[in-house]
Every structure is written in C-alpha cells, then in structure tokens.
Amino acid sequence: MAQMAQIIVDVPTMQTNQPYTYRIPDELTDQIKPGMRVVVPFGRGSRKVQGFVVGLDEQVDFDGTLKSIDSLLELHPVLNEELLQLAQWLAKKTFAFQITCMFTMLPNVMRSKTKRFLHLIDEVDEQTLFDLFNGQNEILFEPDQLDAKTLSQLLKLKREGKVEVTYQVANRAKAKTMLGITPKLSFEQYEEIRATLPHNAHSQNKLLSYLQSILNTTVKIADAEQQSDLKANIFTTGEHKGWLTKDPVEVYRSPSSKDKTRDHPFELNHHQAIAVEKISHAVNNDQAETFLLEGVTGSGKTEVYLQSIAQALNKGKTAIMLVPEISLTPQMVTRVKQRFGSAVAVLHSGLSNGEKYDEWRRIEKGEAQVVVGARSAVFAPLKNIGLIIMDEEHETSYKQDETPRYHARDVALWRSKYHGAPLVLGSATPSLESRARAQKGVYQQLLLPDRINEQPLPIVSVVDMRKELRQHAESNFSTDLLDALNDRLARGEQSILMLNRRGYSSFIMCRDCGFVLKCPNCDISLTLHMDTHTMKCHYCGHEEPIPRQCPNCHSAKIRYYGTGTQKVQAELEQKIPAANVLRMDVDTTRRKGMHEKILKQFGNHEADILLGTQMIAKGLDFPDVTLVGVLNADTGLGLPDFRASEHTFQLLTQVSGRAGRADKKGEVIVQTFNPDHYAIKLAQTQNFEKFFKLEMDLRHRGGYPPYYYTVQVMTSHEKEAQAAKKMLAITNWLRKRIAPDSIILGPTPQAIARVNRRYYYQIVIKYKQDQNIQSALTEMMQSVQKLSGQGFQISIDAEPQHFM
Ligand SMILES: Nc1ncnc2c1ncn2[C@@H]1O[C@H](COP(=O)(O)OP(=O)(O)OP(=O)(O)O)[C@@H](O)[C@H]1O
Numbered sequence: 001m002a003q004m005a006q007i008i009v010d011v012p013t014m015q016t017n018q019p020y021t022y023r024i025p026d027e028l029t030d031q032i033k034p035g036m037r038v039v040v041p042f043g044r045g046s047r048k049v050q051g052f053v054v055g056l057d058e059q060v061d062f063d064g065t066l067k068s069i070d071s072l073l074e075l076h077p078v079l080n081e082e083l084l085q086l087a088q089w090l091a092k093k094t095f096a097f098q099i100t101c102m103f104t105m106l107p108n109v110m111r112s113k114t115k116r117f118l119h120l121i122d123e124v125d126e127q128t129l130f131d132l133f134n135g136q137n138e139i140l141f142e143p144d145q146l147d148a149k150t151l152s153q154l155l156k157l158k159r160e161g162k163v164e165v166t167y168q169v170a171n172r173a174k175a176k177t178m179l180g181i182t183p184k185l186s187f188e189q190y191e192e193i194r195a196t197l198p199h200n201a202h203s204q205n206k207l208l209s210y211l212q213s214i215l216n217t218t219v220k221i222a223d224a225e226q227q228s229d230l231k232a233n234i235f236t237t238g239e240h241k242g243w244l245t246k247d248p249v250e251v252y253r254s255p256s257s258k259d260k261t262r263d264h265p266f267e268l269n270h271h272q273a274i275a276v277e278k279i280s281h282a283v284n285n286d287q288a289e290t291f292l293l294e295g296v297t298g299s300g301k302t303e304v305y306l307q308s309i310a311q312a313l314n315k316g317k318t319a320i321m322l323v324p325e326i327s328l329t330p331q332m333v334t335r336v337k338q339r340f341g342s343a344v345a346v347l348h349s350g351l352s353n354g355e356k357y358d359e360w361r362r363i364e365k366g367e368a369q370v371v372v373g374a375r376s377a378v379f380a381p382l383k384n385i386g387l388i389i390m391d392e393e394h395e396t397s398y399k400q401d402e403t404p405r406y407h408a409r410d411v412a413l414w415r416s417k418y419h420g421a422p423l424v425l426g427s428a429t430p431s432l433e434s435r436a437r438a439q440k441g442v443y444q445q446l447l448l449p450d451r452i453n454e455q456p457l458p459i460v461s462v463v464d465m466r467k468e469l470r471q472h473a474e475s476n477f478s479t480d481l482l483d484a485l486n487d488r489l490a491r492g493e494q495s496i497l498m499l500n501r502r503g504y505s506s507f508i509m510c511r512d513c514g515f516v517l518k519c520p521n522c523d524i525s526l527t528l529h530m531d532t533h534t535m536k537c538h539y540c541g542h543e544e545p546i547p548r549q550c551p552n553c554h555s556a557k558i559r560y561y562g563t564g565t566q567k568v569q570a571e572l573e574q575k576i577p578a579a580n581v582l583r584m585d586v587d588t589t590r591r592k593g594m595h596e597k598i599l600k601q602f603g604n605h606e607a608d609i610l611l612g613t614q615m616i617a618k619g620l621d622f623p624d625v626t627l628v629g630v631l632n633a634d635t636g637l638g639l640p641d642f643r644a645s646e647h648t649f650q651l652l653t654q655v656s657g658r659a660g661r662a663d664k665k666g667e668v669i670v671q672t673f674n675p676d677h678y679a680i681k682l683a684q685t686q687n688f689e690k691f692f693k694l695e696m697d698l699r700h701r702g703g704y705p706p707y708y709y710t711v712q713v714m715t716s717h718e719k720e721a722q723a724a725k726k727m728l729a730i731t732n733w734l735r736k737r738i739a740p741d742s743i744i745l746g747p748t749p750q751a752i753a754r755v756n757r758r759y760y761y762q763i764v765i766k767y768k769q770d771q772n773i774q775s776a777l778t779e780m781m782q783s784v785q786k787l788s789g790q791g792f793q794i795s796i797d798a799e800p801q802h803f804m
C-alpha cells in the first residue's frame, strides 16, 4: 500500500493550480508532510523540478505508472497548514499561480537556487556521524544525491532535534559576527595548568574554571564577560597562553535597537480608551471583527495599537502590525520595541536577505510574538494570531504591483477570519472603500476626533502660485512661505518642506519649439540628475548626457522644467543662508541607514528645515516642528487616474499633520496652481467627512469603485500591432462570457504605452455582480500561458490601484 502526495510543481511554462500526484517512496512513508518542499521528476525527460506538497492520499490501488518523489529540499515543512490554505485562496483571488503565491510567502534566501547546509546541532552516535556527515558538523545538503534511505535517517534525526537545514545567505561573508572564545584544552589539562599557577593569579584561576564550564562551545566575549565576571583582556591573556582560541560567532542579524529602555503605556484619553476597550473585547472573545479606526493626525492611534497588542499578548496570542514601508521608521520601530522588547520581530525591505531570514526564523520558531513590518509581513508565519493591525490603511503601497497582485488588506482579512482575530484598519484619511464599508456597518467605526495635545489641527493656508509668478520672477517659494520659514528660524523652531517629486528637475523642454527629451525605450520623459550630470529614465534605467541644444530645432533654450529637491535646496540656501537644511529623497536615502540618520539628525535639532519628497509626509512625530510647507500641491492631480483627488487629499492631510504635534501651535502653507480644486480646498479644512461625501458622489456618477469592482487586463508585445490585436481578441472572448451589465472599457494603449521596448494595451472591466467573471478570467489565465512563447505578456490585476 503506497502513500501518495499531491504536489504543486514549479515549471514556469506549464503552470497550473492543479497538483500532480506522486508516489512517496516506502522508506519515507508517514514522514512526508504537507508544506514540505520536494524534488520530483517532471515531464517526458523526467527533469528534476521542485514542488510543494499540498496534500497526502492513502491510496491502495495505485496505478503503477506514477512517478516517485526524488528528494527533499528541507527536512521540515516550510509552509504550515494555514499558509498552504492561504496560498490556494490567494491564487484564486489574484489570478496568480499557487506556486508564485507560495514563494511570495517565503524569505528570499529560501528560493530554490540557494545552497543548503546540513548542521549537526546535537550529539549523534559515531556511526551516524561518519555515515551521514563524514565526521563533520556541517556539510553541504545536496538533495539530488540523497537516496530515500538516507533521507529517512535524516528525517528521524530532524524529529529528534539533532539536525537542521540552513540556507546560504548570499552575503554570508558579511553575516554579522562577534568574537567569541572557545576552550582549547580538556578538563584535565586545565586542572594541570591550575596546579602550576602562582597563588595570587586569581583572574587566571577564575578563567580556568570558566573554560572548564564551557567546554566544546563558543561563547561570545560579551556574554563570557558577564557570565564569568572577568574583564575582556584576561581572555586575550588566555589566548596567548594557548588556553583558548578566539573565533567569530554568528549572531542574529536582528536589526534590534540598542535602546533597551522599556517605556510604559500612556494613560489613555477618553476616545482612546473606548477604542482599546472595543478591540480588546473582540480579542478576548476571538471575534474576527474588522474595525476602522479613524483618528485625526496626532490623535494617538499608535498608542491604541500598542495597548491592544498588549491585550493579545496577555491572552497568550500573537499580533501583526503592518505599516507602510515609508513610515516603518526607526522612530516607529523603537516605540514598539520599547514596549514589547525582544518579543518583536521587524520585517522590511531595508534588511539584508540574511536579516530577513533571521527574523522570519525567529517568528517561525515562536521566539517573536509581535511582527512589525511592511506589506509582505502580512504573511509572517505566526501561529495563534490574536490581533492584526494595519496602520495607514489607505496607502497604495499595500497593493503589490507584480504577481501575485494582492492587497495586504485582503490577506489580513482572510487571516483574521482564519484565526478568529480582530483586524484594525487605522487612518486619518481612510480609503473610500473602507470608509464606505464602515458606513454600511460591515466594519465597526472607531473615532479619535481630537489631537492628544488638545490643540486644534494646524491652520492651513493656500497660496495661489499663478498670482505669485505674475508678481515675482520664477521661484519655488511664495513670499508667505519665505516669511514663515524665516519666522521659525528666528524662534528656533523647525519646519518640514514637501516637494512631491524626485530628481533635480522632472524633465527638460525646449522653450522655442516645445521639444521634450524622452527615453528612446519608453514613452516617458527623462529626468535630469545633477549628481551624475545625466538624463535618466526612471522606468528602464536608460541614461544619456544632458543636451546643450535642442535635438529638434537646435535652439540653445532647452532648459529644465519643473523642479526637484536639489534645485529647491539650492534656492533655499541662497534665500535663507542661515538655515540648516537636510534633504531626504530617493537619492539621499539610497544607502542603507541614511533614512534613519537623517531623521535622527533632524530629531536632534541639527537642522532647521527638513526638505523631502512624499516620504516625509507620514508618521513623523517631531515636537518642534511648527511649520509645514507644501511646495507643489498639484503634482498628481493631473494624472489619468480616478483616484487622483483622493490621493492628493490624503497626502496633503498627512503632511499637514506633521505640524504642531506637541504644545506649540502648528501652521501649514500649501502652494498650488489649482487653489479652487475641491481636494485642495477640503484638505485645507481637513474635512474628511465632506470630502468623502463629495468624492463618493463623483464615483457614483462615474461608475467607479467603491460602487463598482474593477479588473484590469493588460497585454504587451514588442510589436504594437500585435499587442493591440491580442488585447482585442481577449476582449471579444471575455465579452461573451461575462454578465451583460458588466462594462468593458477599452482596449486602450496605456498612458505610458511603451516601456522597455514593449507596447502595453489594457482593458478595465467594471462590474457589480458577476457570477462568471472569476471563472472566465481564471480560464483565460490558464489558456494564455502558451502565448508567452510568442512574445506576449498578459496580466490580470484585480482592483488596480493605478489606472495608467
Ligand atoms: N494617552 C496619551 N497620553 C499622552 N501622550 C500620548 C497618548 N497617546 C499618544 N500620545 C503621544 O501623542 C503623540 C501622537 O501620537 P501618535 O503618533 O500615536 O498619533 P497618530 O494618531 O498615530 O498620528 P499620525 O497619524 O499623525 O501619525 C505621540 O508622541 C504619542 O507618544
């Protein structure tokens, strides 16, 4: 009676969400578990591919032609039961393949090509040591060279906790190590040395005893100092005498803060207390309720999160706190770590692959109970989740813009249901989708209407830049803004300036003929970078010299148009020479740790003005900031995207919220060429309710979300006619299958029609209720795969965040 395994295989050209059935070799009966990764033969040539076991069958009458599992990639399941189910759901929801979803949940170092090592972590008998490990502690784990019998032995050792499979971290050389000490001699040899020591050699005597107590191990010097109560220099003496060796020991590359002080919960104000109460109630009763925590900027949402998390921990449960990548600042991380100490694991893109893997492993082993992280942290392998929090829930970065195109909010909702745990969505400016659900009672609304400091929200004034430009020469600064900046400088207060853009200037244009320099590969303007003195394409990376004359009409009046942070900084330094300016944008934060450094400097008052792009709009909490200036509120309003107003409103509200958060009053100055636009006017009064009503009305009339669901289908090809033709064929095919009242917009070329030498065409399907759309799109996805051989790329994006 053979055992069978259902396996999802990784074959890029033949992807399917149907598992294949493989036979489990007899030696491995009852040892293969769902979630394990295996090596299996696939196709006619029986080439070796990897796969995930997703199910097991006890099968009596098996058909003799079934292929068998060859080997294992690890000795343990890498995905647990919950995550396997989640992958299945996610694949369906995002029209992706299960295998892609499974990889998305795993740290990078666990990808198939990574070298694996087999480690001995406990004693084994000599025969085994010799047979399996060549007498060593660590050997390369080579799945394709192991037979079933050996695997069976290894699996047994794994179950006994004696071996472990680890992955080679790409930058292993850089793996963080500290110096440790290893005793070199035996117990008896140390005794012999002791007999020769002079009577007053107390430290050396003590060192000998200590070495005897740590035989066969390596102890970090810092730990050894503590345990033995000896000074570090005595270990050096020991080394010179040949008693011990100093060796590097690997430490967890945990991005832990050095700050070990634990802070204490604040006493909550009235509204905070109600919120924590309601959330805790749901935590205590295992209710998968969704809360929408709507709190104005500076209302103390974070404190609500932290105290609610504490509740979950008290109940012996775990918690996930999602924050947008950009607000995952050291400030934020420190706040959480100070509250929960080493129970916290942090996952974000700034970590090296090794660091990420270490944090992931701590979570998986149950060593961390609180996970703080950006989008992908929603897949953290925590067990027994008691609470999930999603801060700034309206942020578009929660949606992944490559396959699987998932929204972290949907995944959080799924896990909330699975664990019977509440989900808290927090924001000062919720997405229309979430706010509409709260309106309908699907989500429970919690309000924090006041700032903690009981100050009113900062006063926002709008400056009409059209008038300014008529009165003065071209400048990035209105008179009002310059006056206000000088005023803060005189008072020793700080200012934040936001420029919604990157690069020295966005593009260059000929003032005589209007020619704009564009990327030869993509259909978008090149960006001027003064640091490298080149024009760069932000889509494909193309780079060329700055032209001295117009390639079209040869005029010399080809100049930059628009503005960038470097240019603003230069003007600022010229207009207010006394001010210290810190610049924070993609260019100054590219190197690891720079983000942290700039914020720290600003926090220490080493600068008067923090000038930055959107990345400074969120989460920053500096008590001395009393002025926020927005240099160009309009950027983004003109984008061909129905969410342009919503995003502008959100951004202006968020950045305004950085001013006057402590006891000093805040002021905001917004410069714009569109002072009458409703998004700008309502952001001025920070009137979210009014904005919500107005925008909902517009969406209703236009037939946009949240009144309609949307799906975008994209086709691309190197030849424009091919892309267009295929898109049309797909459209006709779909039209026959979806509900008659579902609407198809397009096909149209995308706003940026050509990227990286490919042409893009799209359609957008809008629907209210459509029984067939899911199956039609799934069928399409399965069948268009073979088209990739003909140079087509086709993708489906459910609820796209950008319509470009
Ligand atoms: N109950 C409380 N008593 C005293 N201070 C508090 C209390 N709750 C929060 N704070 C402090 O108030 C400040 C603002 O809180 P917090 O940063 O949590 O606001 P927020 O709502 O998350 O703001 P934003 O959305 O603007 O980032 C913080 O410095 C925080 O430490």
Ligand SMILES: [Zn+2]
Pocket (backbone or CB within 6 Å): 510, 511, 512, 513, 514, 515, 550, 551, 552, 553, 554, 555
């Ligand atoms: Zn010209």
Ligand SMILES: [Zn+2]
Pocket (backbone or CB within 6 Å): 519, 520, 521, 522, 537, 538, 539, 540, 541, 542, 756
């Ligand atoms: Zn390009």
